[in-house]
Amino acid sequence: MAIMGVYHLGMTPPKHPPPRHLRERPSFLLSQLGFHSDQRFGALLAPLGVTARQFGILRLLAHTAGRSQQQLAEELGIHRNVMVGVIDDLEQRGLVERRRYPTDRRAHAIHLTDAARDLLPRVEGALDACDDELLAALDPADRTTLLTLLQRLADGAGLVPGIHPGYDAIGSEEP
């Protein structure tokens, strides 16, 4: 082989190391599993008639009602223009009401309906099912280990707890 004659005396051959299989790469595995998790959660949520994004809003309203659309948008990292449509859908499904905002006549105070309050525990149940399904291969001790490691990764990456980075922060706006 040519390499024997040309590269010697401790020279590092220019051959690159063989590429690691993607199965050995945490970032690829996380991407794969994250996407799969989204798909499964979406499928478990579909029969309940809500999307993951809508769930995020309902969840936030559950313990702090009366927020304005703008406040919700800022907290969840969704653009205010998009929030209009999301609230429209939730309102049509009877899960949310637009009421008067006490101190600002431009804003709407978004409130959960009783139907939404009935629905939320069932959505949490779907999330339980999603977790159980995903972790089926792990015993309790391994589940705890995994959870801790994932939390450390999320903290290290600067991810805000409970906020999905899938929606960009507010854009540049107005030239």
Add this chain to the structure above:
Amino acid sequence: MAIMGVYHLGMTPPKHPPPRHLRERPSFLLSQLGFHSDQRFGALLAPLGVTARQFGILRLLAHTAGRSQQQLAEELGIHRNVMVGVIDDLEQRGLVERRRYPTDRRAHAIHLTDAARDLLPRVEGALDACDDELLAALDPADRTTLLTLLQRLADGAGLVPGIHPGYDAIGSEEP
């Protein structure tokens, strides 16, 4: 409080358990981290002028050249119609060539160019950087533990090693 008078004698109150914070939910953490991983890898790849999807194709061609577009599409779970545009882009960037397929005049044999062969190790380097960045908070032992747990999850979920579920399998086609 009404609950004291109405629910007693060991009746389980209808109050649902308080919802677990999303930070405690593996499926949410995986979704968060998977999305973040995609973003970071995309950002590290941008200066090299390729997307993650293009990288997947180049990677596959690196050790099995001469595949047809259809074969590539099937192996990666991308629709054949989409593959046309992806190969178009790769060809325009001079990373791939469409040659004659030896045994079928309908098909194209896709081959890497030398430019692509020069590029690939640099993309693998970007993946290394992505992994290192993501795992910065973990020592080597914890990294190994995490990798093993993620692999077990991926296996349990039936994910195909190296194939990202982000692209649906081939649709129904022709009525």
Add this chain to the structure above:
DNA sequence: TATTGTTATACTCTATAACTATA
């Protein structure tokens, strides 16, 4: 008749800007 590559069309998402009514 079935398959490979290709193109065209519709539909969904998202990003951006601009409008209105209030502040």
Add this chain to the structure above:
DNA sequence: TATAGTTATAGAGTATAACAATA
């Protein structure tokens, strides 16, 4: 003037169907 909500437009991405060349 700035802000909350809304609407409109354009752009990416995807899904589906249909077509020409070849099998």
